[in-house]
Amino acid sequence: MFKYKSPLAVAIAAESLLTSAAAGADDASLTTQIVDTFYKIYGTHPGFRVNHAKGVVAEGSFVATPSASALSRAALFDGSSIPVTVRFSNDGGLPSVSDGAPSNPKGMAIKFHMPGGAEVDMVLLAVKFFPVASGEEFRDLLVAISESPADAPKPTKLDQFSASHPSFPASFGSAPTPDSFADQEYHGIDAFIFVDKSGHRQAVRYVMTPEKSVTLTAEEAARKPPNFLVDDLPARIAKKPVVFHLKAQLAAAGDQTKDPSQPWPDDRKVVDLGVLTLDTPVDTLEAQKKLLFLPNRLTDGIELSDDRLPVIRSEVYALSFARRGS
Numbered sequence: 001m002f003k004y005k006s007p008l009a010v011a012i013a014a015e016s017l018l019t020s021a022a023a024g025a026d027d028a029s030l031t032t033q034i035v036d037t038f039y040k041i042y043g044t045h046p047g048f049r050v051n052h053a054k055g056v057v058a059e060g061s062f063v064a065t066p067s068a069s070a071l072s073r074a075a076l077f078d079g080s081s082i083p084v085t086v087r088f089s090n091d092g093g094l095p096s097v098s099d100g101a102p103s104n105p106k107g108m109a110i111k112f113h114m115p116g117g118a119e120v121d122m123v124l125l126a127v128k129f130f131p132v133a134s135g136e137e138f139r140d141l142l143v144a145i146s147e148s149p150a151d152a153p154k155p156t157k158l159d160q161f162s163a164s165h166p167s168f169p170a171s172f173g174s175a176p177t178p179d180s181f182a183d184q185e186y187h188g189i190d191a192f193i194f195v196d197k198s199g200h201r202q203a204v205r206y207v208m209t210p211e212k213s214v215t216l217t218a219e220e221a222a223r224k225p226p227n228f229l230v231d232d233l234p235a236r237i238a239k240k241p242v243v244f245h246l247k248a249q250l251a252a253a254g255d256q257t258k259d260p261s262q263p264w265p266d267d268r269k270v271v272d273l274g275v276l277t278l279d280t281p282v283d284t285l286e287a288q289k290k291l292l293f294l295p296n297r298l299t300d301g302i303e304l305s306d307d308r309l310p311v312i313r314s315e316v317y318a319l320s321f322a323r324r325g326s
Contacts, residue, residue, distance in 0.1 A: 030135055031315040035323070037142040042093030047289050050320040052107050054097055055089030056181070056230045057282040057291070058237055062112060062246070064274035071202060071248065071271060072194035074301030076112055076120055083113040086278060087291060088181035088233060099229035100221030105175040106229075108186040108208060109293035110276070121297040123313070124186035124208050126175035130260035131168040135312035141168060167261040177221040180232045182242040182278075183214040190295065191257035191305040194248070203251035203305055205263075207270065208244050234281030241279040248273050257305040292321045 038050035045053060061081045068077035076082060089107040090097050097104065105126045112120040132138050141161055148156035155163070162169050178184035188206030195201050216224070225231070236242060250269045256262060282288075294317055295310035304310060 052089035060278035
């Protein structure tokens with residue numbers, strides 16, 4: 001089993017991210033507003049994430065295909081077996097949320113443990129595109145949610161936001177509840193740039209596909225026990241390894257990379273990057289609390305695009321990690 005870094009070491013790394021020159025005053029203010037609004041919506045749950053609070057962890061390995069190494073010079077894609085730690089999660093900041101709750105997209109975060117102790121992170125969502133275009137719009141969405149309690153007069157602030165941002169309801173409607181975390185497709189809603197050995201640059205978006213996809217109707221999900229997804233994964237892995245295929249959707253000339261709420265056409269070429277195999281459940285809550293996944297924790301051969309959301313998300317995750325660690 002992979003040995004986790006101490007909470008102190010991870011907290012120091014998180015603090016360094018927050019105080020780096022890359023995190024300007026505007027980013028810091030936006031980051032604080034987002035985290036504070038999450039607390040306003042969900043309350044304070046010491047030790048838990050402000051979002052995707054409920055989850056389950058497994059370990060395994062990733063082996064890339066030759067097609068991946070042709071697209072990117074990243075060591076992640078050199079064909080060797082890379083140990084991974086993966087956390088699946090529910091949306092929202094409630095640790096007790098039912099796994100079958102409606103309009104609750106699931107998450108999948110992968111930490112690749114590279115030779116020499118380096119890490120590469122990948123944060124995926126079950127939605128096919130992000131509900132909003134920017135960090136500022138995400139803050140505005142959270143504020144609208146916080147100001148729309150059940151007894152609020154109609155139209156609520158959230159109703160008004162949904163009407164002016166149709167990508168929000170469309171995004172959440174693109175991810176039905178699965179029968180298992182292992183049977184759902186996950187998407188990297190942000191664009192990244194692959195750089196190959198000759199310096200050629202290719203914009204990509206990740207897709208993580210299961211061996212089979214099985215979804216539940218709202219009625220079926222409502223009848224399930226509250227922890228059916230969290231309980232299923234370790235039991236499933238105990239019977240046989242869970243396998244996913246990491247793929248990259250390739251942007252064509254003219255495809256924008258800045259707005260995560262605008263997906264590329266479905267006819268864009270998709271390349272198989274490799275096989276991710278999960279064979280070891282990690283069932284301790286303390287292991288989850290020590291994990292920090294940062295979408296901008298990359299490696300040579302994989303770069304940020306002009307989409308700012310991975311940076312904003314990383315700063316939000318780092319701040320919320322530092323708060324829950326304290």
